Amino acid sequence: MSLGALSPEAHEALAIAMNRLGARSNSGEGGEDPARYGTEKTSKIKQVASGRFGVTPQYLVNAEVLQIKIAQGAKPGEGGQLPGHKVDSTIARLRYAKPGIGLISPPPHHDIYSIEDLAELIHDLKEVNPEALVSVKLVSHAGVGTVAAGVVKAGADLITVSGHDGGTGASPLTSIKYAGTPWELGLAETQQTLRRNDLRGRVRLQTDGGLKTGLDVIKAALLGAESFGFGTGPMVALGCKYLRICHLNNCATGVATQHAVLRKEHFIGLPEMVMNYFRFIAEDVRGHLARLGVRSLDEIIGRADLLEQVDGSTPVQHKLDLHPLLGDAALAAQVDFACTLPRNPMRDEAALATRIDEATRTAVADRIGGEFAFDIVNTDRAIGARLSGAVARLWGDHGMDQHPVTLKLRGAAGQSLGAWNAGGVHIDLVGEANDGVGKGMAGGRIVVRPPEDSPFATQDAAIIGNTCLYGATDGELYAAGRAGERFAVRNSGALAVVEGAGDHCCEYMTGGVVAVLGKVGLNFGAGMTGGFAYVLDIERTFVDCYNHELVDILRISPEGMEHYMQHLRSLVSRHVELTGSEWGRRILADFRGLQYKFWLVKPKAASLAALAEELRSAA
């Protein structure tokens, strides 16, 4: 469970225990307090899940493993929810959200619609933190082997096969009962498929989902796992009593609550409890290994031939034939049973990123900034990510805000330009960019504008691709042209001006400001609970485009809304200043006439006055 679902005390106790044991704790998808970085309270595995809560460059560089959670075995395809009453000021700060407003992790990752997209995200993560291993968490299900083979080819260093028995304390009953399959099935299939395709040696396999004893570990090892994930067991060691009230914030054991009294006076957990639990597990494993006559766990990984099917006790069980799980898939013994390489050799050579890294090294190390010019082509992916990682590692997310490093780029950028952009990293691209511009952006500025001689009308031509600003937490993006689909999904703090956008713009947004100076697609503002947007609606079609469930739209009238009017005007002027947009210039010239054609889009939960107050304090 993430920080937010768990109390900080419980989350930290788990991290401390795992670090002291030489194991790794998983942050979950709720960010982590920067005060924990570099201490024994840090989670060595940082999760990147669909909500991208708190995923900043600094978060990503403080990790040994970056885990992309595609789904969870106990509730495949469901995402997650943190109810509003569990979002206190600390949790809100770490997740870049507002206290009291519920947070949704969507079922899908909005930047992963295909295995190629997953490969891109793996690459982006390796760029921002080249030292980290990248792990992908999959759900045990028929066909997971095929997916896993693709994931290895996409460059993952670790794969987790998650079974349906885990996470049952906080999952809906319907999922617990009817979704997912046991990890045994998925793990066996993954092991066999990877061996059959000669991919097993490139990746480490992990399994989780209800592992609780040493025998579980042994069985998982025999079926092919070399790493083992535990959730419920260590939490019970900390005092969790499996009350299944995790969503109510009233956990009487102080484990799954943010309530101050419950945490302070009724939480009894200590890291030592978790450590003892795992020592017992280890001792249990050692005993089983001794009975098997082997010296180490490594010797039995993938030795499914050592498992035997027990006789069932019901007629249905008598019909089960588990031999397909237990065989060696008729492969020769020299085919790898386990991982043989320290990391997956699939790596993009990233030539431009390397050149940028070398050129900017002193500017970053000495915190002086500077300007650097490069040509770019669309095979140069995630440009800026490595620089942002370097900045975040030395100075944090915002340590170089006052000493910007500016990359002057010219050409067509590949995917994920400015991914996880850190404060002080300014990217000025003349040309166009592919998908994922500014995804996970945490600061700095990205400007994309067409060459001066471009013949297109910017408000009609696409200049940046899909899923731009996905999961951004801060920073600014100005693009003199239209954005693709899913613009600013899960934005929680970035400011953006574009001249048009595709479907699902501002979905699940929890903060920040988006100004769209042109047409938008369908489903605008679905699940949007924070921040606000301006949309220019000349053809009066917006009413049919936005999602009515959680947002209101208002005309910007001169009475009582002067702040918004001035704010909008200043955004457009800034856009013109940075991009030289002709369309922006025309809007400014006719602002009196056009201002009434703008809609202000705000969450129903937020009052106009409160938003205006925020504007004033931000200004």
Next chain:
Amino acid sequence: MSGKDFQFLNVQRQTPRTVPVSIRVLGYGEIAGDFAGPQAAGQAERCIDCGNPYCEHACPVHNYIPNWLKLVQEGRLTEAATLMHETNPLPEICGRVCPQDRLCEGACTLEQTAFGAVTIGSIERWVTDEAFRQGWRPDLSAVRETGKRVAIIGAGPAGLACADRLRRAGIAADVYDRQGEIGGLLTFGIPPFKLDKSVVRTRREVLEGMGVRFLLNRDVGRDIEFGQLLDDYDAVFVGTGAYTYVDAQLPGRELRGVHDALPFLIGNTERLLRDEAPAPAFDFRGKHVVVLGGGDTGMDCNRTAIRLGAASVTCVYRRDEANMPGSAREVNYSREEGVTFLFQRQPLEILGGARGNVRGVRVVETALMDDGSGRLRPQNVPGTEYVIDADVVIQSFGFLPSPPDWLRSHGVALDTTGRVITGAGAALPHQTSHPQIFAGGDNVRGADLVVRAVYDGREAAASIVQMLATADTNALAHA
């Protein structure tokens, strides 16, 4: 966020007021007071509805506790009473006499996380009492009579529970008891300050309303032959309890002023029911009483002795307080009422004085050893013997089954300690080695809790229903 989610934090655990000590020791009235309606709902709201209800698991009859607490919160009293009766035929009695601190309330998550358990027992008792007061009765309107008949021997908790379940299944239940009132130890063993006798009388009316027939003052084996019952009925349930008291073979136990717990308690209840003054032997005014034994029966003896006017009551137990079998609540009540506890003392001998009267008890201090059996074993410490002065000594060392002769003579198998063996081999649960005879309660378990006897009676009835239904099916198949 609902305010109710934090009721356990905002509202303290509050049991109904008990009668002040100075008043309660003057009589035999129940000392626990009643909830006022809203108070019960407020306490019920403290339940956090754990995903795994530990209370329900710890309860021997597995009451649907969180569910009926919710009904109480919603003010749905009669539905709560109905739900309580689904698992427990005698909720108002269990609400009074169960050691909740060792069962449901001890397992309550809130108890274990230092908030104080939900007052499950008090609410259980309040709901049933109040429902009865408002005229609610178990609804048997949908029951179809099967024409089957079952005899129940013993009107204690096991027998009553069995009768209730049989009636709900449309089976006639005739309950035989040698006493003149139903309840067995509920009536005669448990002192009225824990369980007022009017409660049992109300239950009798309810059961009779359900069609249970009580045939009292009939001692099976003397007034009526057991074989006759087997001939007359389709099945027999035997719930005859455990009345043989453990004899510690203390030298001097024949002295005048030495009593065994059960005759003492039963004698006192009987004379209260007859509204008589205590017999001279039980007139404890001005006397120093020593109670030997630390179980719940010992506590009953303590508190009865206080009410009989004893100058002092001292309870002697060989282990320490933490290892005492008596429930903490009863120990506290005893202490409040003036009982002195002497822990880790082993009685060695009862000493006589003039005219064969008791003079005192010689005891030795003990040390507790861990012999790996799970329970600490007391070991006498040499050289620490001394004498506690006493005018009256009550021995309460526990009880053993007292199997009637007719059980063995009809081929019912017993174990070496005299307990009836049930559910062995192909037998149904609670079925004895004689297929027509079922048994449950203390005669199967040895001395145990009321609620476990209730469980046995309930489950035995289920087995009887199953057996009779199977017999019918087989008869049909062969017709």
